[in-house]
Amino acid sequence: MTFEQLRTFLTVARMGGVRKAAEQMNISQPAVSTRISSLESYLGTELFSRVSTGVVLTRKGVLLRQHAEQIMATMERIKGDVMAEDSITSLLRLGVAETVAQTWLPDFLRELHRSFPRLTIEVSVDISLHLREMLLDRSLDLTILMGPVSDYSADNLELPPFELAWYRPVGLEEPDLSLTPVITYNRLSRPHRELTQELRDRYGSTAQIFPTNSLSTGFEMVASGIGVGILPHVLGRRLVEENRIATFDPGWQATPLRFTATYIGEPRNELIARAAKVAQEVAVAHHAAIYG
Incomplete structure (x- = not known):
């Protein structure tokens, strides 16, 4: 019985299948299957039962998992304390x-x-x-x-x-957030969700949000005059110094990220x-x- 067999056994148990375990460990599925088979042969018992969604531990597999987790935890402590x-x-x-x-x-x-x-x-x-x-x-x-x-x-x-700041095109002195598009993080993000609620509460249904998956693109959209942006302060400083965009204060700030x-x-x-x-x-x- 080897540490690699135990580590593979634990990975299969946690992932619920050989394929996912192989992906997790960055080795081939046959290699995973071979290690499990060798371990079962050494112990003289089956450790997994096949089900429609993958594999589940047998009763003996559950017992081995408890021991294997203790062994691997001890190995990690040894590595942390001793290994250069x-x-x-x-x-x-x-x-x-x-x-x-x-x-x-x-x-x-x-x-x-x-x-x-x-x-x-x-x-x-x-x-x-x-x-x-x-x-x-x-x-x-x-x-x-x-x-x-x-x-x-x-x-x-x-x-x-990360502090957020408001940015506007250089030529837009006083943006009207009820009419000017606001450029910010992608629609699946927390900043987008919070900004959507805040804009609707303050400016009603006319407020527009232009989400982007690329912060660089977001800043370029502001610089080109498409709208204003609420974006990371640390990334906007250089563009402000270059006079490509400018900061402004709409009277409220977003929560830092x-x-x-x-x-x-x-x-x-x-x-x-x-x-x-x-x-x-x-x-x-x-x-x-x-x-x-």
């Missing part, structure tokens, strides 16, 4: 929201590579809703998203907020937990450099 960071070789599947990708992500990747030089990092940039789904589906290891993620399995490290470094905490993976902590430290340093 420059000897860790693994794949980290990282998902980040665009706001982070355009601000402190390069600093985070640089620090992560310095701390774990043998770590392979695979980065996906997507909206927070999709990142949450991929995390809970175990297709991502660590996400930096608008959080927190309210799930029993998720651990959330709070990050400094809350972000978290979120990962699956059970079973605990020391590498992912350390990476999340590095993300938090980099985010704090970045926020302090801008706002003091």
